[in-house]
Amino acid sequence: MTPKERYRKLKQHLSEENPVLLEVIRQYEQLDKTARQLGLLAEDQSYTEKISWWPLISVLGTFSAGKSTFINDYLGVKVQQSGNQAVDDKFTVICYGPNETPQTLPGLALDADPRFPFYNISEEVEKVEKGEGNRVNLYLQLKTVKSEAIKGEILIDSPGFDADAQRDSILRITDHIIEMSDLVLIFFDARHPEPGAMRDTLEHLVGTTVRHRDADKILYILNQIDTTAKEDNLEDVIGAWQRALSQQGLVSGNFFAIYNEEAMNPIDDPTVAERLKRKRDEDWRRIIERMEGVKVERAYRISKALEDFAKEILSRRLPDLTASMRRWGRRVFVADLLWLGLLAAGCAALFGIGLLPSTPAALGGAFAAAALLALGGHFWFRRLFASLEIRRWREKDPAIAAALAHNTRWFRPISRAWFKGWRRRARERLETVIDQSRAAIRALNDQFVSPSGRGAQEG
Template sequence: MPSTADAVQQRLKELESHLEQENPVLLSAVQSFRAIDEVAYATGVLQPNQTFSSQIPWWPLISVLGTFSAGKSTFINHYLGEKLQRTGNQAVDDRFTVVVYSADPISHSLPGVSLDSDPRFPFYQMSHDIAQVDASEDSGDGNRIDTYLQLKTCHSDRLRGKILIDSPGFDADAQRTTILRLTDHMIDLSDLVLVLFDARHPEPGAMRDTLQHLVRDTINRADSGKFLYILNQMDSAATEDNPEDVVAAWLRALGEAGLTAGRFYTIYSPDAGTTIADEHRRARFEKKRDEDLAEIYLRMERVEIERAYRIVAALRKTATDFSHSSMSLLQEAKRRWRRRTLVTETILLALCATAFMIWSLRAGHWHGLAYDPQWLDFFTTVSWGLWGLEGVVAVLVIGGHFTIRRLAALSVMPWLRGQVEKHDPPGDVIAAFRRNTRFWRTVLSGTPKGWRRKRRHAIDEVLQNCENYIQSLNERFTNPRGLPDKPRQAATPGNDTESVSA
């Protein structure tokens, strides 16, 4: 039976096989992740059954957010071309639903554990975070991963090669903290985020918390361009004397929340039962709806481009954080351990020497600045005469040394835990520190085990390759000079370019 580490490597091989034909640049990115893993294994920051590549979804990921009754499920059903999600004016589902393609025409719903245990999908090992949040809220349901997540399959061609996530409503649930934690995680992983609002309830005051989380907390992100803000169910405003006032009210609300730029869409479902009596108004609404839906769907279809850049950005962030955060913390922790151990031993040695001098003076074995040689002869005779005296002294010295080492390592732990919680570095820095302070590790070196020049150079090479990957992606998706298409180059680790077909 294969080990967990072998299973991880097998999944990476399968991923490489898939990407070999689809996107050679991402195939090279997998190999760069392997390079970081090898360094992390050597330094003890990562276990052999783990890989940094499992912390990101490799398939294009689209998330749909918003309040309940904002029409998220209706929007998804229309996009997929089948009624997969339940719809209604009230909250009909309080779980995150991850929708993936299946060749089976019959849709299947799978429990949350199917996502928690499979590194190919988002929310991998999210049960740990859920348990922490639930424990902090004293809810006692940290193991109820199925309460928050589910996986659904759908036989829709629009899902081929991508993953769609339908989120629960923000407004009324007993697990609000956990929902927001999962939402933040989902936003970070997503290549495209659709934020839907309900045109029937233009009441920004009542939605202050929602606007805070969906707008104010996202506009300052480096990837804010992946957010599309959509005012849904605009057909309900068709009966208003001036429906533009509804849009204006929402624009003011979003502006007050900090959104002063970006694309804002107004749509409603073509399958909606609302009938607009005025023919000219209906034509105007349908034209605007179709234009906006077409633009939204085009962004959804082109999400693979965002996915490619997102993965390279994640690779660069992992390499940078590993070098500048994980290894810097580990190196500083080991230096603190080394310094505290040596200083403590020096102080104890000085105290022992001082105590011996004081005892000798009081015993009369020192005469001014001259030491009595008779005392030296006496001490030598007694030492050689008492069997095992040297062994006892050696045991006391060695035992004291390892005790001091252990106590010094324990004294560094609170600082290290605080830094890990503050910076959230990749891998397990605490486990690596324990490994570096085991009794057979020397205390004289301040450099972590495995963090040699060759391995530091390997991380630098990954960062350099990231620049090459970006250039290859630019050449694949753009052609500023307007030259005829020709075979393009995809960077590979250890080899700057490799010819591939566009």
């Protein structure tokens, strides 16, 4: 699907769901255009591919942490198998479907459809494990379920997580869905009261997510707390997990403790049962409120992501590209001077020893030959120093490497390295995109808030 077709489909979808985001789409088009002119995006790429345009909730966690049971409860339909052993080793994307019976489709359905967050994920898998990109069905599946709870949303269930045994491809997919999601639920099992033994898993699931630029979208859930009833040590277990999470940098309040009422163990002490139920009901309510609020949050996140993308180019990539271009230009300029000096010295030496006659024809021929050598040397130096700069950025930031290749092509004048016009125009367009992103957020505010107490249209 070309970016143009993607814009058209997104506009069609958003015109019905939230017209405010139509202007955001137009600004994404401007952002893409500016990035392509800078060489940061290929013609078939778009920043709209880097976010999910449908509300996306991801459920991650350790083996047997109750993820599938939680999902079945939320949907009101048994769509995922549950049990004490690992029952599924695939990422499962769950969305609404019209059939009464849930249907399962292969991972290819996700990899080939740009409406889903795993569009072209086979390419990401291939980057980390050669040959695995063609085996995407081993990693992904799509399930459709007729449940009002999932209408207009996408839910992702992950396989049980064990960082010690996890393949690079699974880690890459995990990082991808954390980045794309509007809300991430990370489940832990209260039946394992020694969280220190899961250090590697905690380091990846928590240590990675707490440093995320939108860390508030990540909820950490201690499940099956009914197992603490026998020892009546709920606070001790919660405290042990909170200390383990804080060692990975989690200091926010996004920590919850719940259990499944149908699968719970009998609790003999009614006081303990009441205390656990109170805790469970309060945290369950807060989790479901966040899940039901993703549609509103998603609209804000799409607008904010537009600003973030533009700021990233404006504050980091454009200055880095500028500095690299100037370094390339200086090297070519110095090499040209040295090369011209060497040619001039060579010609003078040849004249000095009489190998070149001083007739006008001979002088003209010598000048033409020297000019050709100088021009050939110039383009050779251009290519050499450009390749060195590109190699320098290829691992660090492939987008800047691509932009360097774009801006140092043979037909572009070397003065581009110092010419401010193209950078000034790019900055102006990026600043306009940022302003429009903030305007979109204000327009969203008008839909949902009214400090004066009057209706949005009245105020």
